[in-house]
C-alpha cells in the first residue's frame with residue numbers, strides 16, 4: 532500500500548502487551564512498531580507497574596509519562612498501550628465493557644470510511660494494482676460492496692497533485708450519494724494545498740486532511756479554501772489543541788488512541804472540542820484487533836463523533852484476536868460487549884506472526900520498494916509516475 536512517504540510493504544509491525552494482575556487477570560495492549568527495542572521498553576515498565584493499582588489511571592499517567600520528565604523520555608505511546616491493558620483489566624474485574632467505564636455508550640456500532648490506498652500489484656499474484664483512475668474506482672466499488680462503506684477516504688500524496696485531483700473528482704462523481712475525504716499526508720506547499728482545496732469546493736467533502744505541514748501552514752490554507760481542514764499530525768496533544776483553539780488552523784481533530792496516550796486522553800480531547808465546537812473523528816495508525824477495540828470503545832462514548840472513523844483494519848488478511856477479524860456490517864463494526872476491551876488473544880496466531888516477524892524483521896515505512904534512495908521533501912516535488920505499472924519484489 533503506497534503512501535506519501537513510502538509504502539506499507541505488505542504487513543504492519545505491532546507490539547502486543549499483556550499486563551497481569553496479582554489476582555490473575557490479564558489485560559491487553561497494543562503499540563505500533565516492534566522488535567527487541569519495544570520489548571525492552573515494556574519490560575522496563577515492570578518496575579513501575581508492580582504494586583500499582585490498575586484503577587489509578589491518572590496516577591499511572593504521571594508515573595509513566597509525566598510531561599516534564601518526558602522531555603527526556605517520551606513514553607506517550609507506551610502509556611497508551613498500558614492504559615488499554617489497565618482498562619481491559621478493570622472491565623474484566625468489574626464485568627463491564629470499557630465503554631461503560633468511559634461514561635457509557637451512545638452508539639452500539641461505529642461507522643468507518645473506506646480507506647482507499649494506491650497499491651502496487653501483489654508481488655505473489657500480480658493482481659490488485661490500484662494506480663489508474665479506473666483501478667481506483669473499481670477498488671472503491673469492491674470495498675463498498677464487501678464492507679458497505681458510505682464514506683470514502685482517498686489516501687494519497689503519492690502522485691502529482693493534478694493527477695490526484697482528477698482521481699478525487701472521479702471518486703466524487705462515481706459515488707454522488709457518499710461522503711468523501713482526502714489525505715495527502717502534509718506533503719504539499721501551502722500554495723499547492725490552496726489550489727487543490729479550491730478545486731474540490733462544492734464536492735461532498737467531509738474534510739481535507741493535512742494538506743500542508745504545520746499549524747501555520749494550515750491556517751494559511753484555511754483562509755483561502757472553503758473546505759473543512761482536518762489533522763492527525765499537528766494536533767496530537769493538549770498543548771497543540773489549545774493553540775488550535777486560540778488561533779484555529781483545523782476544523783476537525785482526528786483522535787488517535789496511541790498518539791494521545793490512551794483512550795481516556797482522547798475522550799478528554801473530544802470534550803474540549805465539544806466545548807469549542809471543533810469536529811472530531813477517530814484516526815487509524817494501522818491497528819490489529821486490540822487497538823481497533825480501543826477505537827470502537829472511544830467511538831461509542833464521544834457524543835461529537837460526526838464523521839465515520841478511519842481504519843486500516845479492512846486491509847488486514849488476518850488478526851491475532853480470538854475469532855479472527857472483527858466483522859464489518861453496513862460500513863460499521865459493532866462495539867464489543869464483552870468485559871474489558873472485549874477481545875482476547877489467539878496465542879497460536881500471535882506465535883505464528885511473531886515467528887514471521889523474526890524471519891522478516893521490520894520494513895522501511897518511509898521507503899518505496901521501486902524507488903530506491905527516494906525520499907519525499909516537505910513540500911514535495913518528487914512524485915511517483917502514474918504510468919509506471921511495475922510490480923515490486925517483496926519477501927514473505
Ligand SMILES: [Mg+2]
Pocket residue numbers: 714716740741762763
Ligand atoms: Mg492522515
